[in-house]
Amino acid sequence: MVAASPNPIRNEKMLAVDLPVIDLSAPRSEVSKLIVKACEDYGFFKVTNHGVGQETISRMEEESLAFFSKTASEKHRAGPANPFGYGCKNIGFNGDMGEVEYLLFNTNKASIAQRSKTISEEPAKFSSAVSDYIEAVKELACELLELIAEGLWVPDTSVFSRLIRDVESDSVFRLNHYPHHHHHLKATSSSPTSYNSNRVGFGEHTDPQILTLLRSNDVGGLQISPQDGLWVPVPSDPAAFWINVGDVLQAMTNGRFVSVRHRALTNSFKSRMSMAYFGGPPLNACLRALPEVVTPEHPLLFKPFTWAEFKKTTHSLRLGDTRLNLFRIS
């Protein structure tokens, strides 16, 4: 008998669902409707024909792989990750852990250049790969947010995107590496699941910001939870971006959109690498539901808050906590 390893996913329901895929080369009015529908149904969708250059993506992927291939002591020179830099296993500020190592960046060019010196022997090359990637995904994020505003019939179509375009925007960029955890087969092993069980790489949570743009290599592991206890695997697609609604967008749409709960599991045989851009508002931005989405049938759900106030909750709560509840009007 092989001892059962603690497997947190054992008693959960897994469900294969066709998640929304949106082709951004389709007519604009169609695209905006489909995006709004996807944000309402799942808070999650995939975009294809997104316009982010293949070269920009490959350069970032290569730099990321080169960094994570270094020795542990070399990598720790870029740490710890509070609030930015290299982190291994420890997530956030309140004892959350996962089978992941990562680099966290503030999206400001000068701080990327500075941090790159601790990450790469060719800091200028590393720093330009990161800056170019961020510039491209930021443009895509703004485009998506403008499509969302159009789909919601909000007259001011830059109401979301200007928060991210603002020079003070508190956006974050993250590179993740989920090492594989291959176990050697034991001749006496009976159950194949005993060596093919996944571990939690990054535990379930919602993203606090406005919108997240996530891209990974061809290794799966991401899952979303559209309902409590139900998990939907997200197929990997290195050519596409998966888009997450964040807590701020949920509050600004008065709950019409939901920030999707998601997590990443490790793969037994292949290492997963992902890169995520989290588009966030300036610290002093006051975030409140748009007047268009507050009606007698849909009264205001959350008290207005500044991004600085909201960020404070991410320092006091655990990864999986529902931070928006602190602002809920009961």
Ligand code: GA4
């Ligand atoms: C989730 C989204 C981003 O990865 C992140 C994460 C941050 C961190 O890793 O430091 C947080 C997590 C994320 C939400 C709650 C807090 C903060 C870890 C954690 C326990 C960079 C972010 O902005 O929020």
